[in-house]
Structures are given as C-alpha cells and as structure tokens.
Amino acid sequence: MIEKKDIEKLASLARITIPEHEIEKVRQDIGAILAYVGQINEANELSDKNSIELSVESSYHSGVKNVMREDGEPHETGKYTKTLLASAPKTEGGYIKVRKILQ
C-alpha cells in the first residue's frame, strides 16, 4: 500500500514538486496502477524463470549487444557550442549558468 510519505519521497527523488492538494489523487492513481501491473507476478509463476532463453529468431532482445566505436575523428572544438548554448535559459561567457551549490 502506497502512503502519502512514499509519494513525497518519490517526488523528492524524481526532483518534482507535487502540490499538497494533488498528493492524495496521485497516491490513489499510483496505487491503482501498481495493483494492475502486479498481475505480471502470475506470469512468472507459470514458467521457470531460469529456463527463459531466447532463440535468435524470437526478438531483437536476443541479439542485444553493446555497440562501441574507437575514439577518434573529433569535431572541431567549439563547433556546436553556440548553437547548443542558445537553448539554455541562462548562460554567461560560453558557459551554462546555474545557482551556486557550495555555500
């Protein structure tokens, strides 16, 4: 059972303010969704978890692998800086500006 303090904790972890008057509705909604998704526990009882191995044909997930490339061919320094900084709400001298975090 999800409680009010759980919602507050999640909101703090997710860096989202939830207004006090909305917390109860969010708590009920998340409770209902968790009850719904809990069904998947039945699915796993049907099969031995360790036996699930996929053939190459089954799905793209069977062939999932890390894709790496060698370091190299860097673009010219500063090539995209101006364009990207133009999106930032606050900048100063080619940097993104944020509030001081060390007092």
Added chain:
Amino acid sequence: MIDIKNLTIQKAHKHLVDGDFSVEALVAEYLKNIKEKDGDVHAFLEVFEVREQVNKAQRMINEGRATLLTGIPIAVKDNILIEGRRAGSASKILEGYVATYSGLAIKKLEDAGAIFIGRTNMDEFAMGSSTENSAYGPTKNPHDLSRVSGGSSGGSAAAVAMGGALVALGSDTAGSVRQPAAFCGVVGLKTTYGSISRSGLIALGSSLDQIGPITKSVSDAEIIFNAIKGPDPLDSTTLRESEFDAQKNRYTKKVEKTIGVPRSLVDGDGIATDVRENFNLAIKHLESLGYIIKDIELPHVKYALPAYYIMLPGEASSNLARFDGVKYGLHVPGDKLLDEYLQTRGQGFGPEVRRRILLGTYVLSSGYYDAYYNKSQEVRKLIAKDFDEAWKSVDLILTPTSPTLPFKLGEKTADPVSMYLADVFTVPSNIVGIPTISVPSGTREVEGKTLPYGVQFFSPLCREDLLFKVGKEFLGE
C-alpha cells in the same frame, strides 16, 4: 482544383512531374484545408512557413532530380526534431525550444525534397492514447468533433484524415501511430525495432520507441518506410542492411498466406461487441482473398500491458531526467539549485507525465527493481517466445487495432488505468519489436457520424514486406 481526397504519393508525384500542377498549388490545397478545418480539429501546433521548401522542391522537379517524395506535404509530430524549428513534445517544459539538429529520418525526407508543412499535436511526451494529455489542448477526431483522435500521435493522424497533409510522421511506443490511425480511418505503420533511426526523436521508452508513417494507403506507408529506414551511427540499436536481410530470410519459405487469430485476446474482457463483429467481417474478407485463418494461442500476451506499464515508466523517468530547467526549455527561478529543479519539473510537466515519472522512480528504486522492472523484462521474453511459437504455423497475426471505436473527449481522463487499456492490442508488438500495420476496416454510424474501425496485421521481425502485401490486398490497392 486538385482532388486531394484520392491523392496518393505516386499520383501526386506523377502530376507534379507531368506539370499538371505545381508544388505550390499542391501545398496550397493542404494549407487551405488546415485553415478551414484546424480551428475545430486542432491537429497542428504550428503551420510552418514553407516558401523555401516549395521553391527547392519545384527546382528539383524542373531539373529532373525529383524523387517520389519531392513536393509531398508531410506533417511531423512535435517530438521529432527538425533543425531550426520549434519542437516540444506538446509539453510546457520545452516551451520555446528550437531543435539544434535533425534526426536521420528527417534528413532523408529533406534530401528527397519533401515539404514539412507543420508540427502536430500529441499527448505530452507521447504519454497517452487520446491526445488529451497535450499541454496545448486535445486534437479532436475529424469524423466526429465530440470524440478523441486517439494518441499519442493524434495530431498526425487527424492531419492526414482531414487533408492537412498527404502523409505524417508519428512515433509508436505502445500503439501511438496505429491507434490514432485507426481512430481517424487511415493507415499507421510501426516497423521492426531498429529499422528506423530514433535519432532526433525525443525519447520516451528507448527499448520500445519507433518513428512511423501515417498515410491514406498502404502503398504510401511503404514508400515512406523505404525512404526513412536504414542504419545510423547516432542510434546504436539500428540494424545494418545485412542484419535486416539475415533476419528477414529466417522467415522465408515457412508458411504462406496463413493468418493467426489469438482468440483469447480478441474475445477478452473490455473488447466492445461491435469491434468483435467488425473483426469477424475482416476475417471473412481475408478468407475471400484466399487467406487461411487459424486460431492460435499467445498465452503470455495478456501480461504485455501490465509489463509495459512497468518498463515504460522506468525508461521514461530516466529519459526525462534531462529536463531540469538548466540546459533548455522552461526555467523556474528559485533560491537554490534544488528548488529550481523541483519547481521547473513540477510546473513544466503535466499530471500524466508526473505520474509516470513517479511510477518509474518507484519501479527502478533499489527495493523494488527486481520485483518490477526485472520481472517485466522476464515477461518480455515469455511473450517473445509465444510469438516465436506462433510463427511456426502462421506468417501473419490479426487483431483489432483498438478495443473500442473512438471514445468521447473526457470519457477516460479521470481514470488512468482505463486509458491504458486502450493499448491492449497494440502494445505486444513494441514489447517484442515486431512490425505491425493498422489499416481501416469499415465504418459504423454512431449518433449520425461515421466512425472508422481498424484492424492490425503483425508479422515476424523484418517482414514488413508481408504487411504491405496483405494490407494492399485487404484495401484493394
């Protein structure tokens, strides 16, 4: 006067090349429709200034360099970046954001000379099945303005249905291309995961997202797919051509013209009686075309939707961590940096997005990760095995696209779980990565309005060709 009602890409291309009408005249027809109808429908968040694109396309035609897509007006969902244009996933948190680059799909269309006519409305960050979660108000169904257009690519589907664009791009994470296509009476295609690059698509659930076309015909969907597919170094999950072909060849010469129907899913709870009746008519039609229909079992598919609502919030909560008021979009000032994060995200995200981020944070938290996220990945494998088994005896699978006809605006907004159930038929293909196409399947008069049905065909990985073949036969193209 150009008859855009019956226009296809191929027909438009021929007229443009033959000089029957100019790119400008063609685009003007669509702009006229938008002006007349979009005040009611609200498919577009912005209609672009197209002059330069029109001139470029006309030059390509005049100089004999036209491709099939030169001069074709395309509407683009608001979560797909076009360099230099606004994009915002219909969210206040991206208010004012201008895209700094175009993804591969957009670049390919641009090189082909297509015209981007405007950006379309959607559920905020593609979270929803009705476009009612847009921060800019819902898109209404062009067939009945009291009903939803579907979602999350509701704007794209409505744009095509009302003649605001010849084709549109959407994105499909759980049915977001196919369900609105069905609701608006047009064709929607979700392709094999990895066949179309996700670069330039604002991420929702990275293991599920695919860009997909919404069109008036299966042939048009095929043309767009061929134009935008292909590997991309900027999306490491894209398939190389050799990988795509190897996968495709695994399924050749197995079974032909045999369609499986997962009866227990189609006859399940919450599927409207009229949808089932329409579905049975579709089966009869396919039989008359020489297809063999077989009942099949997909025992774990009933867990696809609950598994999805674990994996998707998890992936979305992580993808949406980048929206913090520092790098782009909305910035709400506060006393401390932490306050700025909390306020920007609290005010910038709408209720459904906040709900899913909290849910995702929960299922990924250390105490619950195994019980939820990991388990959902196990279920994913079970479902993949079900399909694997099915492909031994059939080469296509058929279901309705949506469990109901388009519903009324506001009908499902109070209860998130009832909205989630709208994805019951579409979500399995995203879970296992297989391609699926939704095609119109007749209509029904309701309260004096003609509402469209849709059915969808699933095929094995990389067998889009089978979908195009059966889709064309089904629609008599």
